[in-house]
Amino acid sequence: xxxxxxxxxxxxxxxxxxxxxxxxxxxxxxxxxxxxxxxxxxxxxxxxxxxxxxxxxxxxxxxxxxxxxxxxxxxxxxxxxxxxxxxxxxxxxxxxxxxxxxxxxxxxxxxxxxxxxxxxxxxxxxxxxxxxxxxxxxxxxxxxxxxxxxxxxxxxxxxxxxxxxxxxxxxxxxxxxxxxxxxxxxxxxxxxxxxxxxxxxxxxxxxxxxxxxxxxxxxxxxxxxxxxxxxxxxxxxxxxxxxxxxxxxxxxxxxxxxxxxxxxxxxxxxxxxxxxxxxxxxxxxxxxxxxxxxxxxxxxxxxxxxxxxxxxxxxxxxxxxxxxxxxxxxxxxxxxxxxxxxxxxxxxxxxxxxxxxxxxxxxxxxxxxxxxxxxxxxxxxxxxxxxxxxxxxxxxxxxxxxxxxxxxxxxxxxxxxxxxxxxxxxxxxxxxxxxxxxxxxxxxxxxxxxxxxxxxxxxxxxxxxxxxxxxxxxxxxxxxxxxxxxxxxxxxxxxxxxxxxxxxxxxxxxxxxxxxxxxxxxxxxxxxxxxxxxxxxxxxxxxxxxxxxxxxxxxxxxxxxxxxxxxxxxxxxxxxxxxxxxxxxxxxxxxxxxxxxxxxxxxxxxxxxxxxxxxxxxxxxxxxxxxxxxxxxxxxxxxxxxxxxxxxxxxxxxxxxxxxxxxxxxxxxxxxxxxxxxxxxxxxxxxxxxxxxxxxxxxxxxxxxxxxxxxxxxxxxxxxxxxxxxxxxxxxxxxxxxxxxxxxxxxxxxxxxxxxxxxxxxxxxxxxxxxxxxxxxxxxxxxxxxxxxxxxxxxxxxxxxxxxxxxxxxxxxxxxxxxxxxxxxxxxxxxxxxxxxxxxxxxxxxxxxxxxxxxxxxxxxxxxxxxxxxxxxxxxxxxxxxxxxxxxxxxxxxxxxxxxxxxxxxxxxxxx
Numbered sequence: 035x036x037x038x039x040x041x042x043x044x045x046x047x048x049x050x051x052x053x054x055x056x057x058x059x060x061x062x063x064x065x066x067x068x069x070x071x072x073x074x075x076x077x078x079x080x081x082x083x084x085x086x087x088x089x090x091x092x093x094x095x096x097x098x099x100x101x102x103x104x105x106x107x108x109x110x111x112x113x114x115x116x117x118x119x120x121x122x123x124x125x126x127x128x129x130x131x132x133x134x135x136x137x138x139x140x141x142x143x144x145x146x147x148x149x150x151x152x153x154x155x156x157x158x159x160x161x162x163x164x165x166x167x168x169x170x171x172x173x174x175x176x177x178x179x180x181x182x183x184x185x186x187x188x189x190x191x192x193x194x195x196x197x198x199x200x201x202x203x204x205x206x207x208x209x210x211x212x213x214x215x216x217x218x219x220x221x222x223x224x225x226x227x228x229x230x231x232x233x234x235x236x237x238x239x240x241x242x243x244x245x246x247x248x249x250x251x252x253x254x255x256x257x258x259x260x261x262x263x264x265x266x267x268x269x270x271x272x273x274x275x276x277x278x279x280x281x282x283x284x285x286x287x288x289x290x291x292x293x294x295x296x297x298x299x300x301x302x303x304x305x306x307x308x309x310x311x312x313x314x315x316x317x318x319x320x321x322x323x324x325x326x327x328x329x330x331x332x333x334x335x336x337x338x339x340x341x342x343x344x345x346x347x348x349x350x351x352x353x354x355x356x357x358x359x360x361x362x363x364x365x366x367x368x369x370x371x372x373x374x375x376x377x378x379x380x381x382x383x384x385x386x387x388x389x390x391x392x393x394x395x396x397x398x399x400x401x402x403x404x405x406x407x408x409x410x411x412x413x414x415x416x417x418x419x420x421x422x423x424x425x426x427x428x429x430x431x432x433x434x435x436x437x438x439x440x441x442x443x444x445x446x447x448x449x450x451x452x453x454x455x456x457x458x459x460x461x462x463x464x465x466x467x468x469x470x471x472x473x474x475x476x477x478x479x480x481x482x483x484x485x486x487x488x489x490x491x492x493x494x495x496x497x498x499x500x501x502x503x504x505x506x507x508x509x510x511x512x513x514x515x516x517x518x519x520x521x522x523x524x525x526x527x528x529x530x531x532x533x534x535x536x537x538x539x540x541x542x543x544x545x546x547x548x549x550x551x552x553x554x555x556x557x558x559x560x561x562x563x564x565x566x567x568x569x570x571x572x573x574x575x576x577x578x579x580x581x582x583x584x585x586x587x588x589x590x591x592x593x594x595x596x597x598x599x600x601x602x603x604x605x606x607x608x609x610x611x612x613x614x615x616x617x618x619x620x621x622x623x624x625x626x627x628x629x630x631x632x633x634x635x636x637x638x639x640x641x642x643x644x645x646x647x648x649x650x651x652x653x654x655x656x657x658x659x660x661x662x663x664x665x666x667x668x669x670x671x672x673x674x675x676x677x678x679x680x681x682x683x684x685x686x687x688x689x690x691x692x693x694x695x696x697x698x699x700x701x702x703x704x705x706x707x708x709x710x711x712x713x714x715x716x717x718x719x720x721x722x723x724x725x726x727x728x729x730x731x732x733x734x735x736x737x738x739x740x741x742x743x744x745x746x747x748x749x750x751x752x753x754x755x756x757x758x759x760x761x762x763x764x765x766x767x768x769x770x771x772x773x774x775x776x777x778x779x780x781x782x783x784x785x786x787x788x789x790x791x792x793x794x795x796x797x798x799x800x801x802x803x804x805x806x807x808x809x810x811x812x813x814x815x816x817x818x819x820x821x822x823x824x825x826x827x828x829x830x831x832x833x834x835x836x837x838x839x840x841x842x843x844x845x846x847x848x849x850x851x852x853x854x855x856x857x858x859x860x861x862x863x864x865x866x867x868x869x870x871x872x873x874x875x876x877x878x879x880x881x882x883x884x885x886x887x888x889x890x891x892x893x894x895x896x897x898x899x900x901x902x903x904x905x906x907x908x909x910x911x912x913x914x915x916x917x918x919x920x921x922x923x924x925x926x927x928x929x930x931x932x933x934x935x936x937x938x939x940x941x942x943x944x945x946x
Contacts, residue, residue, distance in 0.1 A: 047139045102391040103646040105658045114157040127191035130245035152188040158388040159356040162197035162316035170356040173385035176392040178362040179610035187222040194282040199315040203286045205322045216260045216286040228259035254282045266300045294344035317352040324359025391645045399612045401635035414622045433479035443622045445517040447589040450618040452536040457527045463567040463585035470593035474552040481573040485546040492541040549574035560585045591622045626810045629826035690912035691872040695828040696904045697821040698754035709903050712750035717798035719743045733785040741773045781837035785883040795884050804884035829906040834870035871908045879908040
């Protein structure tokens, strides 16, 4: 969008925000027409540009945002409402920030929701007018790339208005993320460019930005800037500005033990300054990416890791302090032991006072949209990397050539950028992500090869790009045309002639940079301004995986893997907001990764739903923590060293209302035969009881089967030790505790595929057509059939409905639809299994089926064992002991299940 149109959009948004009541398509056009007639725009904006702008604003103002859920401690006492009525707090900093959000074009509904949510968070912090000592711990749970920084910037503004005078933001473990966060705070809270303030030249010192353009009184003092982290000497020279704390003081620091050590020393040295007790001031500490490096991962209960201990010490220095952790992946934080607040260690960071879930706006481009609803549009599979850049490789792995899929992704980015320019988005930024190795040395080699590809394309376009149709004789331009035909031929404003005409301007501006902890790393500088935005391909690893925002991310190439939910979700930088170019976004990823992300989305969605249920039940954070730790997937949601305070610890695993499946089965022939024999024995035992069979469309169903028959089957069947949920000991303990009540009688389905050409097999006389399921290649090499594909499901959508009446199915479906409507979410095409498993009074359901595993690599066909027997169990709700069973995990067992822990630190030449 050209600058003049951008100005018109901003003024229209501000005008709309100043008016009450809903806006219609006509009212939006009337406002634009009124502004268009002013001297600033008269005769300078075309009719088609006006209509395009009107449609864009219509789209924005159709966006909604819910308020999320809150779990509070029992002692919560609100104070904010009374303070406002009594005139004890103002809104100077917040009103400036709200105007900035309006100017940036955020929908009024989203700004209003942000206003309400930040009020809720502030209300749960300590009242700064209360001079008695207090300490508060809380957590805010958002979505990856959904606007958490904007949320806590709003909270900072309101905290400053309320009377907080020292605000510390701990922003990530890498300099680039700290610098980016400082820039956001400069724009949204301080109002001046702190990088310019750091220069000695006074003429450069007064660059007013962001909120400072609205009102230049009461500038906060920043002891850090966009060029430099906290420094004791610099901070000491700035203390003269602090005076009597008439304005707030803010620091944005890296999550680094040396930085924290310097800050602690400086605070102790300057605890009394100019007659003012610094440590007596109310202090707010915001911990961005709170699940990373802040958690105490020491094994012994009486030990703490350095950064965790330093954060706790920092909070303990102040008589009145608040800690608010922001994260999209809260599992590790909820695993913090809430009982580690002894005098020596100080209070740990468990969010004992509140947990708040943030709803994403309805235009959020998240896992549901990318990997489920519109997978065919956005996702492209990587299947050509193993011979060139295998998933697991060593530090010295050569990169002489690139996988063709990566070359295609680069071409797609070039074409997509050209289309965006043709749509009038030249001034917007456009980025591509390449995250294919955890080694910085390999990342450097990748950057060089990608730069070679971009260079070849640039040279081809420079020579032949202006030759019209004849340009297609050039193989590089022909390859771009082929990508256009395959990906974007039907996209709006994507005529090839327009694309070809803009290739030169795209490639002249395009840069390929390395973003990591090496000396070769380059900053992602999106502040260049001008008529053309930045066009950049960022090659990196962990530095690109935590908090760092890639502006205008359009194409992603992701060749990483991990079993940790939080690691994978944080690596998903492609989540976020893509206004005006969502249809152009593409993600290249291995097939296994697609399955993982779809599966993770369900787990994260379930967590948010659980938070809302516990809010209705008026549960406390401690109770919510116990519930999350009881989640069936909790053993792999986060790094093992973040999951407890001992080398051996019990896990309360909850199976109530859950679906459990044998997604991992060993290929050992002897055990596979035993599994099949167990299934045949189950069929024989059911028939011996004289139970009648029903014949639903999905197979053969036996109702009210005694629990003993199912228990005998599960005692013999073995899947894979890496899947704790199918562990026979766990299943036996859970079922035994309920065998006389809730799990006394079962429904047993012998499922048969609907495809007529599916291979048929027999289980003790029952003919069943097998289900084709793709399996992971890396796992197959290790002798494991690990179900991959989009859903990572052994079963099929809707299996959980078997055994329910039509009335039960309708009631569960309607309740879920109403839940989605309350949250402002679209109802997904595939309903989550849990809503049918959770139907009160239903019988447990076990489904047996034959699976025909497939793999794309022909060299691995010999490792496939043929058709195997698998099962799924849908457990009903439970009232017995909270529906959980204890499962003891130690270090050896963890290693047995998951292998060695992947290191999460990035250093030159080392893994991340």
